[in-house]
Amino acid sequence: MTAPPNALSEAPGGSAASLGDLVSQPYRYGFVTDIETEKIAKGLDEDVVRLISAKKKEPAFLLDFRLRAFRHWQKLEEPDWATLKYPKIDYQNIIYYAAPKQQQDKKASLDEVDPKLLETFEKLGIPLSEQKRLSNVAVDAVFDSVSIATTYKEKLAEDGVIFCSFTEAVEEHPELIERYLGTVVPSNDNYFAALNSAVFSDGSFVLIPKGVACPMDLSTYFRINSGDTGQFERTLIVAEEGASVSYLEGCTAPMFDTNQLHAAVVELVALDDASIKYSTVQNWYAGDENGKGGIYNFVTKRGQCRGERSHISWTQVETGSAITWKYPSCVLQGADSVGEFYSVALTNHRQQADTGSKMIHVGPRTRSTIVSKGISAGHSSNSYRGLVQMGPKAVGARNFSQCDSMLIGDQAAANTYPYIRSQQPDAAIEHEASTCRISEDQLFYLQSRGIGFEEAVSMMVSGFCRDVFNQLPMEFAAEADKLLALKLEGSVG
Amino acid sequence: MILPDAELLLQIVDLHARVDDQPILKGVNLEIRAGEIHAVMGRNGSGKSTLSKVLAGHPSYRVTGGSVLFRGEDLLALPPEQRARIGVFLGFQYPVEIPGVSNLEFLRVATNARRLERGEEELDTFSFEDLVHERLQVVQMDPAFLARSVNEGFSGGEKKRNEILQMALLEPLLAILDETDSGLDIDALRIVAGGVNHLATAANATLLITHYQRLLDVITPDFVHVMAAGRILRTGGKELALELEQRGYDWVDQELADQELANQGAPALGVV
Numbered sequence A: 001m002t003a004p005p006n007a008l009s010e011a012p013g014g015s016a017a018s019l020g021d022l023v024s025q026p027y028r029y030g031f032v033t034d035i036e037t038e039k040i041a042k043g044l045d046e047d048v049v050r051l052i053s054a055k056k057k058e059p060a061f062l063l064d065f066r067l068r069a070f071r072h073w074q075k076l077e078e079p080d081w082a083t084l085k086y087p088k089i090d091y092q093n094i095i096y097y098a099a100p101k102q103q104q105d106k107k108a109s110l111d112e113v114d115p116k117l118l119e120t121f122e123k124l125g126i127p128l129s130e131q132k133r134l135s136n137v138a139v140d141a142v143f144d145s146v147s148i149a150t151t152y153k154e155k156l157a158e159d160g161v162i163f164c165s166f167t168e169a170v171e172e173h174p175e176l177i178e179r180y181l182g183t184v185v186p187s188n189d190n191y192f193a194a195l196n197s198a199v200f201s202d203g204s205f206v207l208i209p210k211g212v213a214c215p216m217d218l219s220t221y222f223r224i225n226s227g228d229t230g231q232f233e234r235t236l237i238v239a240e241e242g243a244s245v246s247y248l249e250g251c252t253a254p255m256f257d258t259n260q261l262h263a264a265v266v267e268l269v270a271l272d273d274a275s276i277k278y279s280t281v282q283n284w285y286a287g288d289e290n291g292k293g294g295i296y297n298f299v300t301k302r303g304q305c306r307g308e309r310s311h312i313s314w315t316q317v318e319t320g321s322a323i324t325w326k327y328p329s330c331v332l333q334g335a336d337s338v339g340e341f342y343s344v345a346l347t348n349h350r351q352q353a354d355t356g357s358k359m360i361h362v363g364p365r366t367r368s369t370i371v372s373k374g375i376s377a378g379h380s381s382n383s384y385r386g387l388v389q390m391g392p393k394a395v396g397a398r399n400f401s402q403c404d405s406m407l408i409g410d411q412a413a414a415n416t417y418p419y420i421r422s423q424q425p426d427a428a429i430e431h432e433a434s435t436c437r438i439s440e441d442q443l444f445y446l447q448s449r450g451i452g453f454e455e456a457v458s459m460m461v462s463g464f465c466r467d468v469f470n471q472l473p474m475e476f477a478a479e480a481d482k483l484l485a486l487k488l489e490g491s492v493g
Numbered sequence B: 001m002i003l004p005d006a007e008l009l010l011q012i013v014d015l016h017a018r019v020d021d022q023p024i025l026k027g028v029n030l031e032i033r034a035g036e037i038h039a040v041m042g043r044n045g046s047g048k049s050t051l052s053k054v055l056a057g058h059p060s061y062r063v064t065g066g067s068v069l070f071r072g073e074d075l076l077a078l079p080p081e082q083r084a085r086i087g088v089f090l091g092f093q094y095p096v097e098i099p100g101v102s103n104l105e106f107l108r109v110a111t112n113a114r115r116l117e118r119g120e121e122e123l124d125t126f127s128f129e130d131l132v133h134e135r136l137q138v139v140q141m142d143p144a145f146l147a148r149s150v151n152e153g154f155s156g157g158e159k160k161r162n163e164i165l166q167m168a169l170l171e172p173l174l175a176i177l178d179e180t181d182s183g184l185d186i187d188a189l190r191i192v193a194g195g196v197n198h199l200a201t202a203a204n205a206t207l208l209i210t211h212y213q214r215l216l217d218v219i220t221p222d223f224v225h226v227m228a229a230g231r232i233l234r235t236g237g238k239e240l241a242l243e244l245e246q247r248g249y250d251w252v253d254q255e256l257a258d259q260e261l262a263n264q265g266a267p268a269l270g271v272v
Ligand SMILES: Nc1ncnc2c1ncn2[C@@H]1O[C@H](COP(=O)(O)OP(=O)(O)OP(=O)(O)O)[C@@H](O)[C@H]1O
Pocket: B019, B020, B024, B042, B043, B044, B045, B046, B047, B048, B049, B050, B051, B060, B093
């Protein structure tokens, strides 16, 4: 932890160089699980879409959904409006389905799951076995293209809560999937959503029935293991009238020097008086210090406050991908509904993030809050992009946005792109933005009081992020704080 | 108080330092023993703050010659945080604001770092609250400042009080106070100076950097040094400060010019 004596004074140019050293640290989750995997051939055409659907023995409506999405996708151009630079993705050079051999059919019990998989998740800090599992958090564990286990399913069922893999939901509750799938993010919404709709393999499904407060936090942990496979998962969460749930999402991947594509879709539906809190701690592999390798994260997340007084809150801590393209959004349809977006995005080395939120105010007196904290270190680039839209019926609607950027070192870039569209004169929109740089003098001040260099940086970064961390579930907040410290610590220690 | 047998806390020998490539300190010599109060005076830009920052380990300043021993240990080999932990304290002329970092938490982490080094137990949040409330008395500071971010939005005088509060918590062996008096109103000056007197013991020492006699009226120095062009040009007792008050610094130019001549003369003679 502590810097060796003179770590600072040795570096020519003072602590700027040390700051540079500091923000590089080895990635802890970069291992690969050696497991026999069934993969389909590389490339994407209609047959691949049909093959995935057939493997999952899907009903006709779903194959239809996929094919419509695929045909639409073929007509689309990859979007290029984000502040992101990356070589053209070759969609024919990706494998669209990979599953551990053992795991072709969903196992009835954990005992039948390949121990290597259990071990993998245990190593990631997500023990799945009965004795060790996290108390009070139910976990759906997704490995490459498939869900391998879901904990506490039976216990949750006692309250009528459905929490299972997407594949199981299609088998057991096809009517629910048919009713909700694609209703928040239509399959033709955007390039990556269309791609996901065509080839998605698994993910999680949650339904909280009317009047039920989900008795424990639900969580999905996504693990990419294969080097040449894309991960295309889909999450659908429905909270019926008066229901509430807190849902957490975590992600990691091995270190490869190639890039893997992750294009997920998350849809949330909140009916009258329902509330969904969706938190993400994203720690995909970010690539090395020269920008080689890492995950391309192109994700569409949207929640629909369909009911009156419903509430959807997104909290994200984004630290991992080589590229992040992600705008968790809320469509505030029901009168008096509330949307929130709290985000910390940390970029280092050559990472690029273009992230933010869209708040679409449709109903009267709808309210939204956006708090975005971007931290850029190294040669990275971190952009906030947000849209606040007030529709003609959004009488008395209000939005408050705050976008703060922190720069570490002098090679990093931060941008803010707030877009505002209002068709309702009686709606209030407030936007605040700030940029600060961790200065040598601030660090020196803390150091001169006995606080080590790394702890000083981490104190300033956590201080900067506090408004967002306060929104995370308790155990996650500590985790996030540690994760940022770790991302910013490293070789000096 | 001057006690000839007291421990030698600080020994600066022929210290040279640069910022960028510009020499600022050009041969500082200074010894400070436990129990002593030293005042360093001198014109703007003479190098007083630079000396204090070099002692505290600011990364912008590069030491190019000389040595500094603190209780016999090579101070310059230690990172800034370690210097603080072993008892060197710098009260800044311009304390920086650190948004987002709670003052209370900052004070606690700093205090514990010093306590650990002294082999004392770390204080939990409750015991620390007790301690900090007791030490707030030293500078008669409102506890409301604890809940704010470090120095953020503090007035000039409030920042200075916060510095002395830190000193009261860290209990340094050597406190270097860089113009702690500037920016203080008359009452605050009395309170802060009273605090510094209160904290001074036979075991520690204080180095006051100041421009004004009014501070030295309250805190009586054992030694007064005049800094000029990166060196200590003259050292005397408390009466030297009074003399400066009367005469100003014009004599400094004459003395510097004489020395310059002497220095230029020496090698020239050698050549001939
Ligand atoms: N970081 C720096 N970059 C450039 N020049 C510097 C830096 N720090 C100090 N100097 C220069 O070194 C000289 C001494 O500055 P210093 O702050 O030590 O003076 P001082 O004696 O404390 O003055 P004052 O009484 O005004 O506080 C000045 O000419 C100043 O401009």
